[in-house]
Amino acid sequence: xxxxxxxxxxxxxxxxxxxxxxxxxxxxxxxxxxxxxxxxxxxxxxxxxxxxxxxxxxxxxxxxxxxxxxxxxxxxxxxxxxxxxxxxxxxxxxxxxxxxxxxxxxxxxxxxxxxxxxxxxxxxxxxxxxxxxxxxxxxxxxxxxxxxxxxxxxxxxxxxxxxxxxxxxxxxxxxxxxxxxxxxxxxxxxxxxxxxxxxxxxxxxxxxxxxxxxxxxxxxxxxxxxxxxxxxxxxxxxxxxxxxxxxxxxxxxxxxxxxxxxxxxxxxxxxxxxxxxxxxxxxxxxxxxxxxxxxxxxxxxxxxxxxxxxxxxxxxxxxxxxxxxxxxxxxxxxxxxxxxxxxxxxxxxxxxxxxxxxxxxxxxxxxxxxxxxxxxxxxxxxxxxxxxxxxxxxxxxxxxxxxxxxxxxxxxxxxxxxxxxxxxxxxxxxxxxxxxxxxxxxxxxxxxxxxxxxxxxxxxxxxxxxxxxxxxxxxxxxxxxxxxxxxxxxxxxxxxxxxxxxxx
Amino acid sequence: xxxxxxxxxxxxxxxxxxxxxxxxxxxxxxxxxxxxxxxxxxxxxxxxxxxxxxxxxxxxxxxxxxxxxxxxxxxxxxxxxxxxxxxxxxxxxxxxxxxxxxxxxxxxxxxxxxxxxxxxxxxxxxxxxxxxxxxxxxxxxxxxxxxx
Numbered sequence: 001x002x003x004x005x006x007x008x009x010x011x012x013x014x015x016x017x018x019x020x021x022x023x024x025x026x027x028x029x030x031x032x033x034x035x036x037x038x039x040x041x042x043x044x045x046x047x048x049x050x051x052x053x054x055x056x057x058x059x060x061x062x063x064x065x066x067x068x069x070x071x072x073x074x075x076x077x078x079x080x081x082x083x084x085x086x087x088x089x090x091x092x093x094x095x096x097x098x099x100x101x102x103x104x105x106x107x108x109x110x111x112x113x114x115x116x117x118x119x120x121x122x123x124x125x126x127x128x129x130x131x132x133x134x135x136x137x138x139x140x141x142x143x144x145x146x147x148x149x150x151x152x153x154x155x156x157x158x159x160x161x162x163x164x165x166x167x168x169x170x171x172x173x174x175x176x177x178x179x180x181x182x183x184x185x186x187x188x189x190x191x192x193x194x195x196x197x198x199x200x201x202x203x204x205x206x207x208x209x210x211x212x213x214x215x216x217x218x219x220x221x222x223x224x225x226x227x228x229x230x231x232x233x234x235x236x237x238x239x240x241x242x243x244x245x246x247x248x249x250x251x252x253x254x255x256x257x258x259x260x261x262x263x264x265x266x267x268x269x270x271x272x273x274x275x276x277x278x279x280x281x282x283x284x285x286x287x288x289x290x291x292x293x294x295x296x297x298x299x300x301x302x303x304x305x306x307x308x309x310x311x312x313x314x315x316x317x318x319x320x321x322x323x324x325x326x327x328x329x330x331x332x333x334x335x336x337x338x339x340x341x342x343x344x345x346x347x348x349x350x351x352x353x354x355x356x357x358x359x360x361x362x363x364x365x366x367x368x369x370x371x372x373x374x375x376x377x378x379x380x381x382x383x384x385x386x387x388x389x390x391x392x393x394x395x396x397x398x399x400x401x402x403x404x405x406x407x408x409x410x411x412x413x414x415x416x417x418x419x420x421x422x423x424x425x426x427x428x429x430x431x432x433x434x435x436x437x438x439x440x441x442x443x444x445x446x447x448x449x450x451x452x453x454x455x456x457x458x459x460x461x462x463x464x465x466x467x468x469x470x471x472x473x474x475x476x477x478x479x480x481x482x483x484x485x486x487x488x489x490x491x492x493x494x495x496x497x498x499x500x501x502x503x504x
Numbered sequence: 505x506x507x508x509x510x511x512x513x514x515x516x517x518x519x520x521x522x523x524x525x526x527x528x529x530x531x532x533x534x535x536x537x538x539x540x541x542x543x544x545x546x547x548x549x550x551x552x553x554x555x556x557x558x559x560x561x562x563x564x565x566x567x568x569x570x571x572x573x574x575x576x577x578x579x580x581x582x583x584x585x586x587x588x589x590x591x592x593x594x595x596x597x598x599x600x601x602x603x604x605x606x607x608x609x610x611x612x613x614x615x616x617x618x619x620x621x622x623x624x625x626x627x628x629x630x631x632x633x634x635x636x637x638x639x640x641x642x643x644x645x646x647x648x649x650x651x652x
Contacts, residue, residue: 019539021523027516058640060523061535430516437557443514443641 004088006081009051010069011044017063018042024055024064029426029438052419054428086349097350100422100432102249102343102386102408105353109341110360110493111392115502117483119470126472128463134473135459137403139240140164140309141333142377162333163309165239167403168197169459170474171393173451174338174384174407175222175244175313177203179257179266179278180345180422182439184447185431188414190215191444192451201405204228204244204255204280206269212237220311223300225254226280228270232303240334241300242311243293245284248342248359248385250351251315255280261425261434294330301331309333311382316340316362317355321369327379328370334380336405337362341386343408345432346423359385360399364497367400367479376400376479390461399497400479413454414447505588506626506648508550508563508633515552515643517559521635522548528627528634544617549624550635551613561635561644564611564624566590572623575606589628594620 011032020042025033030048033055035041049066056064073084086097119125126133141162149158173193178186180203193200194215201220206229211219216237223230224244235241246252257278267274287293297310311334312327314320324335339359344352363383370376383396384405396404408418415429422432430441462474471477485502486494494501523535529546530538539545552561566583570590573581580596581603583589599619604612615622626646627633636644 016540017536019523019535021519021539023518023520023523026518058518058520060520061539435557437517440514440557441516441641443643445514446642 001092003092005047005085005092006071006073007047007049007069008085009046009049009066011046011049011055012065012067013042013044014063014065017061019061019063021060023058023060027054027058027428029428029433029435050419050421050424051417052421052428053417096348098346098423099349099352099420100343100345100347101418101420102341103353104418104420107340107358108493109386110358110489110497111386111388111395113487113489113493114360114395114484114497114499115487116391116394116398116465116469117485118468123470125470126467128460128467131467131472133463133466134475135169135462137167137170137380137474138164139167139334139380139382139402141379144377163307165199165309166197167199169455169462170397170401170403171455171458172198172220172382172403172405173200173410174343174405175201175203175220175242175247176345176407176411177205177222177228177257178208178269179205179261179434181432182427182430182434182442183208183265184439184442184444185411185414187211188442188444188447188451189410190218191448192455193218195448195452196455198455199239201242202229202238205257205266205278206230206271207234207237208265208269222313223296224280225282225284226278228272228278228280231271235300235304235308238308240309240311241304242313242334242336243284243296243300243332244313245287245293246313246315246317246338247344248315248338248340248356249344250347251317251356252282253347253351254282256346258425263434266434290326290330293327293332297331309380311336313338313382313384315342315355316357316359316385318357320357320362321365324366324381325369325373325375328375332379334382334402335366336382336384337366338405339363339383339385342384343411344422359383359396361493361496363396363401364399364481364499368498371479390458391465393458394462394465394477395484397474397477398480398484399499402478409454410451413450414442505566505568506646507566508561508624508626508636509645509647510561510563511643511645512558512560514641515559515561516641517552517554517556518640519552520638520640521550521561521644522552524634524638525550525624528630529622547613547615547617547622549613549622551610553610562609562611563635564590565609566626571606571608572603572612575602577602589626590623592621592623592625597621 022035032049034043143159147158173189189200204222204224219238220240220242221238222242222244259275259277312332313336316339340356380402383401387404427433430439481498484499486499487502525548527535527538550561550563578596578598580593597620613622636646
């Protein structure tokens with residue numbers, strides 16, 4: 001069918017700078033650039049361009065610019081260019097519109113409407129470069145009461161303690177499975193987590209055997225609806241076991257890793273035949289209630305000898321607070337909540353852009369509900385989705401999170417430009433692809449260093465902000481909404497967040 | 505031997521090593537001038553061999569018993585026993601290309617315009633070889649481990 005679609009991007013090549021080295025042609029997995037040997041000229045066909053900017057970054061003479069295509073329909077506030085293009089695409093294919101990355105719609109980003117406090121006159125601020133500042137966070141269930149026994153000079157805790165996992169900074173890498181992302185990207189996350197003393201999450205694709213001994217203690221292993229790669233050795237190799245109920249980008253939706261991506265090592269790790277589709281059902285078919293969830297939580301605790309915290313990850317949906325309460329009562333040690341702007345490798349656009357609630361509201365609601373019920377200490381809360389900078393992390397902690405998951409931010413650190421074409425399997429940056437020509441673009445030695453640098457930079461900034469508030473441990477900020485004020489928010493939003501308006 | 509070592513598992517086949525090799529051996533050392541205005545343009549001394557998805561830049565290995573030196577009929581190619589490098593005296597090169605045929609790695613490049621040969625000189629005057637400095641994925645490593 002003749003396509004009515006407009007190109008998304010315009011590729012501009014400055015002929016006075018182009019040296020015809022063909023680097024752009026080789027770097028583009030979509031075939032945008034082409035060298036004509038007969039004419040000794042470079043041509044660009046922008047229609048397949050996804051705007052990933054790989055060619056722009058790699059052009060040694062800065063001869064290329066790629067920007068949104070200026071061609072437009074008659075401007076219309078209701079029928080936007082995106083709506084028209086999607087509609088035409090569906091008229092041409094009859095399919096579901098797929099997309100990748102997180103929700104890009106202009107829902108209110110509450111992080112940008114919250115401001116932090118700082119000490120002035122009446123309390124001293126702390127200089128983190130001169131005084132110790134504690135970011136170490138322990139993830140897991142805390143005891144109801146702490147009983148100690150004093151025996152001469154020795155003090156020992158007599159309460160039964162649940163397993164807790166320390167992380168050196170309250171920033172963990174989100175679940176991104178091997179299969180969805182390349183082995184190189186997966187290993188880079190693991191290497192960075194190990195080097196910095198934090199955790200990465202295997203996602204639902206299992207943990208390759210050769211990585212278990214080296215990276216297991218920095219791994220959160222997932223047990224998701226497809227149960228890929230789950231066996232006792234997998235569970236016991238990890239620091240934390242996570243049950244994945246939902247994902248912020250696609251609440252209520254399962255996953256589908258196409259067979260062509262299931263290469264030998266992925267098949268081995270996932271324990272499925274090579275080349276078969278890896279289908280994750282929408283629900284976990286053995287969990288239709290909180291009681292069912294409790295059975296799985298305890299089955300996993302049993303399998304790991306009660307030595308590892310069990311986390312339950314849910315998407316932030318309307319009654320998230322009540323669900324989280326049920327999860328804690330079911331025996332989970334960690335509740336991970338993934339909000340509206342959470343990323344994905346592939347999701348129907350209609351779902352990604354319209355289902356779920358913002359993490360800021362969900363997090364505040366869950367934290368408050370658990371406090372009101374007197375069970376907040378029984379779990380750690382991990383907030384995920386759309387954490388873009390250290391300020392977002394610290395605001396999440398003030399809203400009640402113990403730690404945050406970063407997925408998109410970590411990918412961007414490695415090279416991702418959020419072009420949203422993860423589902424095509426042709427990631428030019430070697431992240432979300434299994435094509436061996438593309439995956440080698442990600443050198444784990446470099447990518448892990450970029451991730452460690454990111455964690456280091458953010459951690460420094462968090463310490464600076466904590467010091468400014470006169471706090472010397474991240475523990476003291478957790479759920480401390482007095483350090484937050486809302487700007488430009490309505491009354492109901494401030495109520496849900498539990499935050500006062502600025503000036504109050 | 506002092507040489508550029510390749511890590512093929514992270515070579516992305518961008519050919520930027522070739523591009524920057526040309527710049528390093530140009531008169532101006534400026535990428536735009538070297539490619540657009542200098543004639544003749546220097547030939548790259550590193551060639552990226554491709555059998556996709558595998559790509560491999562081939563540099564002179566600076567062998568301890570170099571076949572090219574043995575094959576050289578004019579004495580232009582010689583091995584410096586102090587540095588371990590195979591050197592090429594362009595003034596003595598007659599362009600017979602015997603070394604091109606003798607090199608088992610295909611690391612000697614024909615410079616047909618000047619009727620000479622070109623091979624990796626490890627950017628002698630520039631410290632670390634330019635291709636190593638410019639490789640975007642750290643696929644090239646300079647190994648200067650020669651002991652005489």
